[in-house]
Amino acid sequence: MSYLVTIGLEVHAQVKTRTKMFCACRTSFGDEPNSNTCPVCLGLPGALPVLNREAIERTLLTGLMLGCGSPEISRWDRKNYFYPDMPKNYQTTQMDFPLCINGGVPLYEHCYPTDHRKNIANPGKIVRLNRIHLEEDVAKSTHLGNSSLIDFNRAGTPLMEIVTEPDLESAEEAFAYLRSLQMILQQGDVSDADMEKGQLRCDVNISLRKKTEDPLGSKVELKNLNSISAIRRAIHFEIARQTEELDKGIPQIQSTRRWDDDRGETQLMRTKEDAHDYRYFPCPDLLPIETAPLLEKIRPLVPELPHQLAARFEQNFGVTPYDASVLSSDRHLAAYFEATTDPAVPGKKAANFIINNLLGTLNEQGIAIADCPVPPQKLRALLILMENGTLAANQAREVFSALFESPEKDPAAIADSLGFKPAAAGELESLVDQAIANNPTEVEAVKAGNEKLLNFLTGQVMKLAATKPNPKQVTELLRARLLP
Secondary structure (H helix, E strand, O other): OOOEEEEEEEEEEEOOOOEOOOOOOEOOOOOOOOOOOOOOOOOOOOOOOOOOHHHHHHHHHHHHHOOOEOOOEEOOEEEEOOEOOEOOOEEEEOOOOOOEEOOEEEOOHHHOOHHHHHHOOOOOOEEEEEEEEEEEOOOEEEEEOOEEEEEOOOOOOEEEEEEEOOOEOOHHHHHHHHHHHHHHHHHOOOOOOOHHHOOEEEEEEEEEEOOOOOOOOOOEEEEOOOOHHHHHHHHHHHHHHHHHHHHOOOOOOOEEEEEEOOOOEEEEEEEOOOHHHHOOEEOOOOOOEEHHHHHHHHHHHOOOOHHHHHHHHHHHHOOOHHHHHHHOOOHHHHHHHHHHOEOOEOHHHHHHHHHHHHHHHHHHHOOOHHHOOOOHHHHHHHHHHHHOOOOOHHHHHHHHHHHHHOOOOOHHHHHHHOOOOOOOOOHHHHHHHHHHHHOHHHHHHHHOOOOOHHHHHHHHHHHHOOOOOOHHHHHHHHHHHHOO
16 A cells, blocks of 8 residues: 655754853864763763853854744753763753744755656755754763763764754655755854764654545654665665555554664664653753844854855856756855856856866865865966867866876966977968878868868877977867868
8 A cells, every 4th residue: 555654854963163062172073082071061960051152153043044933032951861871861952942943944956866866756845844953962872782882072062953844755855855954054164964973963753644634643763874875775664664564454653763774674772752751841050042132143144055056156157057056065166166267267167177077086086175285276277278278178187187286386387398388370370281281182081071080180280299289279270271
């Protein structure tokens, strides 16, 4: 039997701050275990929290980027539970008055899985948000058979929990949502959102029902999802599992399951607690926040979102929608492209070289665009050489390879050292005449309509030249002489 799938996501994104949410400990990744700790994040008796203003402002900025509203007063609560990763036995979070409410995340078409982009069910879909609240992260637990290790470096790191409405209908939409959200968070510089470093984590809630008018089915929550592709696989498995059990008349119960990526299956962990099981109550150690003054301060900091950048690139630089989607997918890449553009270089040609050559080289070297050794001004100078006819496309690629290895050098100087320079006045015309005189058979064939032999004659001119002129210029000269 076919069922309607309903999916909601709870995303935890680490806020990009230098210090933790309620203390001055560093938030750096990869340090020695338990080296960035203090009485506050260790939950020692008598330690009192102090709010991290930057974390609050960046969360509000996220809300503005996603079209959220904010209550006049936002309040802190305690979520009570007993587990080794939270020694004070409660997590400071927000329940009734979160910093951000409502809003939505647009699903960018280029963020869907590559194999699904031609079959998008709901183009232009915006996934509604329920809330974004701010809280502290817990310690990292590593389970080793009969023992566990606890690293408190992560404890107290500021986390945004971004909660959707149950708007998603497939694993592919969940994939696109996470990619789109990740892109927006990075664009606003509010989070690096790197899943490999645990800066973006996601819990997936899935339920099935027969008809739209039926109430939502029992919610099954999936945990232990460490990549966007793993989330897609887990959702596909869970939909198939629930479908099979419902077809057999086995009712689903509200529960939490873990994803085992090696086995490709979900496994039951526990039946799910409801909110009242956590005994939320207001935190007595922290004052409520008046949001209006903070919103007024950060509203001018709202950046162009990826879809706004893409639209401007298409309009101002004449790039294709695909090029625009690639260039706007990373704020550093977008800035690099804009710094490279020049009235002397068509935007489409700059986009082509960046996407096809620069990004390819960076990927091969494992270098992020933010760390690109070639400054955009140097790439612009190279593109101008190609545009004014000094360099052919293949010559420009060769110069770029040398420039990538020695970015302090001038592109024109590199081209000159490789012998890529225009022939002296009249010299190229003389070489063309010489090649025509030396190859009468091929010349007659060209005049008879065999234009492919222009490439042969171009090669003959290149052999005669002391330097390496632009082959395109040579071919055009030959064409003008032989095919008037």
